Amino acid sequence: MALYGMSDEDLEQMYQEVILDAARDPHGKVTLEEQDTEAETGVTLSHTHEYCIPARSHQFNPTCGDEVTVHVEVSDGSDGGPQRIERLVWDGQGCSISQASLSVMVDLVEHKTVDEAMSMASDFHRLMDSRGKGVPDANLDDTLGDAVVFQGVSRYPMRIKCALLGWEGMKASVAQALSHMDSRPTMAMQTKER
Amino acid sequence: MTDMEDFSAIRQQFPILDQRIHGHPLVYLDSAATAQKPEAVIDAESDFYRTINAGVHRGAHELAARSTVAFEEARAKVARLVHASEAEGEEEIVFTAGATASLNLLATSFGNASMGRGGAAARRFALQPGDEIVVSKAEHHSVLLPFQELAARTGATLRWFDLDDEGRIRSDTADTVITEHCKIVAITHVGNTTGAITDLAPIVSRAHEVGAIVVLDACQSVPHMRIDFHALDVDFAAWSSHKMYGPTGVGFLYGKRALLEALPPASFGGSMVELAFMDKPAQYMEPPARFEAGTQPVAQIVAAGVAADWMMGIGMDRVERHEATITEELLKLGEVEGVRILGPRSAERRIATVAFEVEGVHPHDVGQFIDAQGIAIRVGHHCAQPVHRHFGVFASNRASSAVYNTPEEARRLVEAVGGVRDFFRVK
Numbered sequence: 001m002a003l004y005g006m007s008d009e010d011l012e013q014m015y016q017e018v019i020l021d022a023a024r025d026p027h028g029k030v031t032l033e034e035q036d037t038e039a040e041t042g043v044t045l046s047h048t049h050e051y052c053i054p055a056r057s058h059q060f061n062p063t064c065g066d067e068v069t070v071h072v073e074v075s076d077g078s079d080g081g082p083q084r085i086e087r088l089v090w091d092g093q094g095c096s097i098s099q100a101s102l103s104v105m106v107d108l109v110e111h112k113t114v115d116e117a118m119s120m121a122s123d124f125h126r127l128m129d130s131r132g133k134g135v136p137d138a139n140l141d142d143t144l145g146d147a148v149v150f151q152g153v154s155r156y157p158m159r160i161k162c163a164l165l166g167w168e169g170m171k172a173s174v175a176q177a178l179s180h181m182d183s184r185p186t187m188a189m190q191t192k193e194r
Numbered sequence: 195m196t197d198m199e200d201f202s203a204i205r206q207q208f209p210i211l212d213q214r215i216h217g218h219p220l221v222y223l224d225s226a227a228t229a230q231k232p233e234a235v236i237d238a239e240s241d242f243y244r245t246i247n248a249g250v251h252r253g254a255h256e257l258a259a260r261s262t263v264a265f266e267e268a269r270a271k272v273a274r275l276v277h278a279s280e281a282e283g284e285e286e287i288v289f290t291a292g293a294t295a296s297l298n299l300l301a302t303s304f305g306n307a308s309m310g311r312g313g314a315a316a317r318r319f320a321l322q323p324g325d326e327i328v329v330s331k332a333e334h335h336s337v338l339l340p341f342q343e344l345a346a347r348t349g350a351t352l353r354w355f356d357l358d359d360e361g362r363i364r365s366d367t368a369d370t371v372i373t374e375h376c377k378i379v380a381i382t383h384v385g386n387t388t389g390a391i392t393d394l395a396p397i398v399s400r401a402h403e404v405g406a407i408v409v410l411d412a413c414q415s416v417p418h419m420r421i422d423f424h425a426l427d428v429d430f431a432a433w434s435s436h437k438m439y440g441p442t443g444v445g446f447l448y449g450k451r452a453l454l455e456a457l458p459p460a461s462f463g464g465s466m467v468e469l470a471f472m473d474k475p476a477q478y479m480e481p482p483a484r485f486e487a488g489t490q491p492v493a494q495i496v497a498a499g500v501a502a503d504w505m506m507g508i509g510m511d512r513v514e515r516h517e518a519t520i521t522e523e524l525l526k527l528g529e530v531e532g533v534r535i536l537g538p539r540s541a542e543r544r545i546a547t548v549a550f551e552v553e554g555v556h557p558h559d560v561g562q563f564i565d566a567q568g569i570a571i572r573v574g575h576h577c578a579q580p581v582h583r584h585f586g587v588f589a590s591n592r593a594s595s596a597v598y599n600t601p602e603e604a605r606r607l608v609e610a611v612g613g614v615r616d617f618f619r620v621k
Contacts, residue, residue, distance in 0.1 A: 066556075096559045
């Protein structure tokens with residue numbers, strides 16, 4: 001028997017190596033500057049590429065105080081290609097499940113198209129709704145990669161929100177970036193209205 | 195029989211405790227959230243439905259009479275537990291839907307009095323701009339928020355007691371925190387996070403010196419110690435049945451008889467009115483009925499009375515002595531590397547509720563790790579965010595005991611917590 005109740009299958013299933021490693025050294029975690037209110041529109045956010053629209057979403061779990069700000073930069077498709085998440089970083093604090101989930105999400109979603117990212121988010125949501133049973137899709141391993149290790153978390157209703165927190169932030173910030181694109185009068189616009 | 199053997203027999207009255215969780219014997223250390231129920235209470239609730247269920251204080255049939263007697267007997271039992279009767283039949287206990295409901299009832303009544311309801315008799319509860327309401331940073335949200343809202347509705351100012359390093363309410367500052375503008379002091383008897391017993395005497399005497407009403411949150415004291423509201427001299431007190439081995443959905447409001455008589459009602463409807471007219475104001479009943487509008491959860495109230503009787507049967511002094519042995523063990527959490535106790539570190543003037551932080555490991559992760567060994571503790575902010583802010587954390591882990599726990603169970607927790615940092619690879 002391993003130390004400290006480690007023999008317990010539930011605990012091992014929940015805290016798989018991938019999760020513990022990612023929680024200790026999460027990918028995409030940065031220190032984001034405070035936004036002013038104007039930045040809510042995404043206008044004053046810094047962005048890496050001219051053709052990218054940046055946006056942020058702040059997510060908060062009041063039961064445990066976990067919080068995260070997800071920052072995305074979405075290419076505007078002006079090159080004729082699909083809209084793509086060119087950059088995905090985050091700032092926040094929380095339990096190992098939320099931190100690891102954010103890290104794994106960054107690995108999966110960065111540089112993917114918006115459609116691919118949303119599809120993954122939907123798959124991950126289905127996985128987290130599965131009450132520990134997983135999703136009977138043969139190819140979920142392919143589409144979700146490391147994120148399948150969170151299947152064990154889905155058995156615990158109180159922890160599902162921890163795993164979903166970052167994904168919710170990604171979806172909301174991408175949606176915001178897209179809405180900025182839609183409301184632009186021209187490619188070079190910088191309006192303050194949404 | 196030794197006392198320890200007695201308590202082992204008491205534990206066997208709790209069927210829920212006799213099970214394994216994740217392959218380990220269940221250790222339930224979350225009684226500050228809700229206590230488990232002895233057979234006597236579980237049976238009382240179902241027996242009521244099997245034998246005497248009927249409306250109370252109405253109807254002329256035999257079951258209605260028996261039901262009414264059982265209902266009022268429950269009130270007398272609860273009153274005896276906390277010494278809240280002027281005389282037999284003069285109980286100063288109002289049944290509510292829970293401690294939160296009791297506190298909201300009071301805040302609403304005070305608000306009604308502030309609008310002139312209840313007439314001259316209720317003027318002592320009335321608030322206006324310039325008046326002050328005093329709480330503390332150790333309050334449960336169910337104390338803080340109703341009175342914060344009351345302040346907002348009436349224009350009164352909310353002030354509060356600060357806490358010391360161990361999270362104790364600074365009773366020594368009563369003379370400055372409670373000014374002559376103070377009308378209400380709402381304060382906890384025992385911190386639901388810190389487990390610290392409040393030094394009430396200086397607060398109560400200062401409050402009364404300036405003519406303020408003292409409202410006590412007794413949720414975490416009634417289940418664990420002998421309570422005498424007359425001796426404490428508080429004006430009102432709120433607590434719940436489910437934390438004292440009774441059913442959920444029932445709470446209690448104690449009020450000094452004269453104050454209950456002067457207090458205007460907060461909730462209106464059936465069973466609280468003597469005369470109702472279309473064109474004249476209604477005439478309300480005397481307390482406690484005045485505050486018990488609508489159909490009551492009678493089976494649960496009867497079972498809550500059985501819980502009170504059951505506690506008195508053991509003897510609250512013995513309960514206190516037994517739980518002190520658990521406090522001693524739980525406080526050894528403070529000797530585990532990387533663990534900080536959020537509350538008094540000595541067993542003096544505290545109960546066996548111990549909140550702690552494991553450095554570098556989020557409480558959710560701690561709770562999950564502990565749960566895998568069959569040990570139930572609470573993680574989160576325990577509905578008391580300001581006290582967590584006081585300690586510089588958002589959330590914590592909390593172990594809380596009851597009569598059915600053993601020192602051995604507390605040792606199991608301490609041992610389990612010792613493994614947390616290794617598991618989560620915190621150096």
